[in-house]
Amino acid sequence: MSRKAPMLDRAELYEAVWSSPLTEISHTFGLTPGGLAKMCDRLDVPRPKRSYWRLSAKERTALRPPLPPYEPATGKAKTVSPKMKRTRLPIRERQAQLLEIAARIVEQEGVDEVSLNRLAREAGISQAQAHNCFPRRVDVLAELARREIREFERSRQGVVLRGQDRITQIVLSTVNYLNEAGRRGSLLQSILLETDVREILRRERAATRAMLTDPIINSMSMTYGMSKEEALGSNRLVTALCLRTGRLIANRDLSIEAGIRLCLPMVMGCVRSNAQRAA
Structure with missing residues (x-):
């Protein structure tokens, strides 16, 4: 026998989806969470975003919208974007x-x-x-993070090539990174909130870290007369400082201008300290 679609009362459905996450209540309607979400969309029943359930009860109450009227004859033409024409793409x-x-x-x-x-x-x-x-949701987010990281690096390399000496290159690279953090860093920071994405990127970085950092560490060791341990520590400290400043800028906790004023002198102080050691 074919399974009949469940008969749902819009008011009942509205109360249910704003009282508990779809994953907890979908079985009571004989549907999967995705099926229940589609039913809400079909009946023009607003439903909360996943982040809604992280809020306090008071905050959730303030964000809960009223149940809009429903006109079966016209459906949701006013609130749903028109479907895109399907085309085959590589x-x-x-x-x-x-x-x-x-x-x-x-x-x-x-x-x-x-x-x-x-x-x-x-x-x-x-x-x-x-x-x-993309087989999984996390694969989409991981690839989006990789795309953003590549854009950061492409922008950095473009400005570094304009520097005529090492000091100028460091200044240009630092300022460029912090500017990019303000321009597009919030997207990357949001993606990196996902634990699975961070783990994927961490494994990838671990596989390529030696190839990318060894030339830098060797150059610092030879230029400044440092041990490789000291060169690695100095490099990691400066990198951590820049990343943390970029994160503050991306999260709008610090302006780009203030970030540059605070971060750049500390970066250059480390560079000059290394240079004085070699003198």
Whole structure:
């Protein structure tokens, strides 16, 4: 026998989804969490974002919207974006499209709102096609983080090449990084809130760290007459300082101008200290 679609009362559904997460109540309606979310969308029943459940009860009450009227004859044409025309794209272009959609969702609504189902819906493709591009949600977020890190590095290399000496290159690199943190760093910081994404990137960095840092450490050791342990420690301290300042700027806890004023003298102080040691 075919399974009949459950008959739902909109007011009952509204009360349920604003009282408990979909994952906890979907079974009472005979649906999966995703199916219940679709039912809410179909009946024009607003539902909370995942981040809603992290708030206090008082904050949740303030954010809860009223149940809007529903007109079955017209449906949700006024509130739902028109479906995109489905087109076949090479997988790399489709992946890039999904990453752009994911980036917009993270910036406008938060990383919790990113799901493969939603990406597929907004791209106008099937869920199977989205899964062909990225098997899991975490794969989307990890690749988006890699894209942002590559953009940071591409920008840094572009300005460093303009420096005629090592000191100028360090100044240009530091200022550029902090400017980029203010311009696009909030997206990366939001993605890195995901533990699984951080773990994936940590493993990748561990695999390439020696290849990337050994030349720097060897150069510092030879230039400043430092042991490799001291050179590594100095490099890590300066890197940590810049990353922390960039994080404050990205989170809007510090302006770009203030970050540069505070961070750059400390970076240069470390560089000059190393140079004086070699003198």
